[in-house]
Amino acid sequence: MTDLSVSSDTSVTQVFEEITPKKKYLNPYWSNKDNRHLIVTIELANGQHSMASIQDPEGTNPDMKAVLEQYTEEEIDANTQEGLDRRNENIKRQMERRESQLTRAKQEALFNCKLEAFEVDAIKNSKNTELKRMIRKSKSIMEVQAYATILLMKELENGKEAD
Amino acid sequence: MAKKQTKGFVIVASVRKGFYRYAKVLAESVRDFYPEANITFFTHEEWVEPEDYTLFDNIVTEGIPRHIRAKLWALNKTPYDITCYLDADMMCEHEDIQNVWDELPDDMDIVFTKNRPYNAKLTKLAEGEEMTCHCGFFIYRKNEATMNLMGAWYTEYLKQWEPDYDMQHYPEDARKWDTFTMWRLLTYGEKGVKWGYIKEPDARWNFVNGYHFEELQETDIVLYHHTIPQDKLD
Numbered sequence: 001m002t003d004l005s006v007s008s009d010t011s012v013t014q015v016f017e018e019i020t021p022k023k024k025y026l027n028p029y030w031s032n033k034d035n036r037h038l039i040v041t042i043e044l045a046n047g048q049h050s051m052a053s054i055q056d057p058e059g060t061n062p063d064m065k066a067v068l069e070q071y072t073e074e075e076i077d078a079n080t081q082e083g084l085d086r087r088n089e090n091i092k093r094q095m096e097r098r099e100s101q102l103t104r105a106k107q108e109a110l111f112n113c114k115l116e117a118f119e120v121d122a123i124k125n126s127k128n129t130e131l132k133r134m135i136r137k138s139k140s141i142m143e144v145q146a147y148a149t150i151l152l153m154k155e156l157e158n159g160k161e162a163d
Numbered sequence: 164m165a166k167k168q169t170k171g172f173v174i175v176a177s178v179r180k181g182f183y184r185y186a187k188v189l190a191e192s193v194r195d196f197y198p199e200a201n202i203t204f205f206t207h208e209e210w211v212e213p214e215d216y217t218l219f220d221n222i223v224t225e226g227i228p229r230h231i232r233a234k235l236w237a238l239n240k241t242p243y244d245i246t247c248y249l250d251a252d253m254m255c256e257h258e259d260i261q262n263v264w265d266e267l268p269d270d271m272d273i274v275f276t277k278n279r280p281y282n283a284k285l286t287k288l289a290e291g292e293e294m295t296c297h298c299g300f301f302i303y304r305k306n307e308a309t310m311n312l313m314g315a316w317y318t319e320y321l322k323q324w325e326p327d328y329d330m331q332h333y334p335e336d337a338r339k340w341d342t343f344t345m346w347r348l349l350t351y352g353e354k355g356v357k358w359g360y361i362k363e364p365d366a367r368w369n370f371v372n373g374y375h376f377e378e379l380q381e382t383d384i385v386l387y388h389h390t391i392p393q394d395k396l397d
Contacts, residue, residue, distance in 0.1 A: 100282075100373060103373065103375070107372050107373070107387075108372060108389065111254065111372070111389050129195060132195050133195055136192060136195060136196070136255070136256050137256055
């Protein structure tokens with residue numbers, strides 16, 4: 001048989017209620033202020049972040065209440081405006097970049113067209129400086145092609161006359 | 164009577180033959196608008212073709228280093244009193260090229276066009292430190308100060324590439340740029356050189372692919388600066 005020993009200590013240990021650390025709400029902004037719709041980043045106790053959408057048309061959502069305890073409406077309005085400005089700036093920058101790429105490609109195409117024109121022996125060796133200059137000064141591919149054609153025709157005519 | 168100053172262009176092509184081919188395209192374009200232009204060409208002897216002697220007034224092959232920045236070696240060997248250096252990947256598009264010499268004021272030793280940060284890979288080095296001179300086109304006067312500057316440009320560029328070279332707080336990306344070397348020299352070195360910028364619209368003298376046309380301020384491009392595609396370099 002095994003001896004059963006019973007502790008004689010009968011004191012009471014107080015049990016504390018485990019408190020869950022509060023969530024932190026970061027950078028809230030209105031998705032739709034009229035519908036009381038917020039977007040907010042939630043920082044959890046372990047440091048992880050997650051994006052949340054809080055809708056509170058009835059004014060009963062506890063998350064909305066928690067956010068409004070941490071931030072004033074004016075602060076949320078300011079965050080919203082800041083985000084909008086940032087987004088508009090990004091769109092503007094993207095458009096500028098796209099426009100810049102297009103311009104670059106257009107300039108390159110024009111330059112390559114001029115290069116190709118001067119790779120044609122009859123153009124390269126032509127003594128018609130005036131037309132050669134016009135090809136070089138051209139501001140569009142169409143212009144390069146037009147002047148190159150005129151120059152070639154003139155060179156052909158000159159060739160015929162020489163024959 | 165004062166001796167008339169000689170004026171001419173310097174073009175350099177080394178290491179990769181594409182530079183040689185494009186240098187000739189550039190020289191032909193300059194000739195079309197400026198038939199009497201003096202053009203000196205620094206390149207490797209084995210590339211030179213007989214007809215090059217009609218295109219260029221002067222071809223220098225002796226001693227030219229097989230180095231991607233052979234241009235820096237060549238600059239203080241210019242035969243001209245006033246030199247306009249042109250990168251090989253440019254093309255002349257206007258007869259105003261004949262007046263390029265007027266862009267160097269009497270009280271200046273060297274003038275550059277300005278870098279456009281929106282179109283450059285790197286201009287800002289640190290807060291308040293920015294590479295503002297475009298080193299693909301510039302006009303300079305032959306005097307002791309500029310010849311020293313050009314000599315230092317080459318040697319300092321070589322130093323910049325040494326493994327123990329201290330880049331300090333500057334971005335590592337700056338190491339490969341001769342613009343960085345020139346910026347260092349103009350900012351912290353060669354104080355005797357009077358340098359400046361070509362007056363606006365400077366972009367017309369060195370219109371780099373990607374520049375906004377508004378930069379021309381209703382004028383025409385004189386020199387267009389493109390980038391030779393890698394597959395066309397050999």
